[in-house]
């Protein structure tokens with residue numbers, strides 16, 4: 037019995053505790069936003085550091101590639117020199133052979149017209165004759181030795197040529213490998229440049245958002261830890277309606293294989309296929325609290341998400357934020373009060389717009405506090421692939 041009570045007590049305490057945690061995490065305060073801003077700043081820094089690292093790796097790889105290309109040039113020059121050397125040696129051998137032939141023919145002939153015979157018989161004495169004969173013999177032997185040496189040199193050169201050719205092959209293999217690594221690094225660099233643009237755009241938007249709240253908190257004399265709903269007059273709303281007059285559901289909220297980024301990631305909203313430049317409405321009354329503008333929304337690869345508008349709502353005492361992404365144009369300003377009939381901007385998306393989209397659409401998300409939830413929990417959307425023609 038005592039144990040039962042103990043169990044019940046623990047369960048009750050943890051239940052109360054979990055409700056508290058829930059309540060705290062549900063309605064955000066200025067402090068929460070400042071903490072988030074710090075995280076976004078860190079994210080920008082992280083991407084910048086990765087960019088620096090990748091840039092350094094690319095520079096190092098390019099240096100290695102230059103070095104290898106120079107090595108190959110040196111090897112090729114060495115092979116060329118070695119081939120010239122072999123040709124020269126072969127020429128020398130040929131000449132030496134002619135010389136030997138001449139010397140041998142002297143030894144085999146009795147022709148007095150022969151230059152060597154003359155030379156021998158011009159001898160002044162028998163001793164001189166013997167001496168000159170021996171000299172011819174020695175010359176033949178010496179030439180033979182020279183030819184052998186030259187043959188050895190040719191062999192050495194040919195071996196060296198094979199050796200150099202192998203070295204060239206090895207260097208070329210390394211170059212291929214380095215080039216494929218370089219290609220990967222360059223792709224990573226492209227991604228990082230885009231990531232940086234996104235992170236920076238989000239950070240700048242959050243910074244302006246915090247500044248706007250700071251002003252309102254100061255005006256209303258609130259503490260940083262006070263929730264936004266308790267400090268600021270966020271308009272009351274009963275619920276949410278569709279942000280477009282018509283459209284087709286093209287993608288659901290949840291974990292999905294990203295169509296253009298090609299990996300699994302969380303899809304924090306619902307995608308509604310709609311023609312470019314269609315008016316987008318606020319889903320409920322509220323205040324525009326954050327606007328993310330990309331540097332060049334008409335240039336592909338400029339950002340993932342494009343222009344974004346965030347509207348803060350108070351629905352049945354709870355804080356919500358709706359997010360509208362891939363907007364082609366924005367027609368509201370920060371801190372603007374909106375109703376469900378306010379056009380916040382015109383839709384964009386499409387392949388020519390940003391690299392995260394494959395067709396014109398509106399990405400619509402709903403956050404309860406600071407957590408994204410399935411918009412279907414709040415808005416009546418038709419099934420995936422089905423079209424709607426009214427806002428309800």
Ligand SMILES: [Zn+2]
Nearest residue numbers: 305306307399
């Ligand atoms: Zn989407």
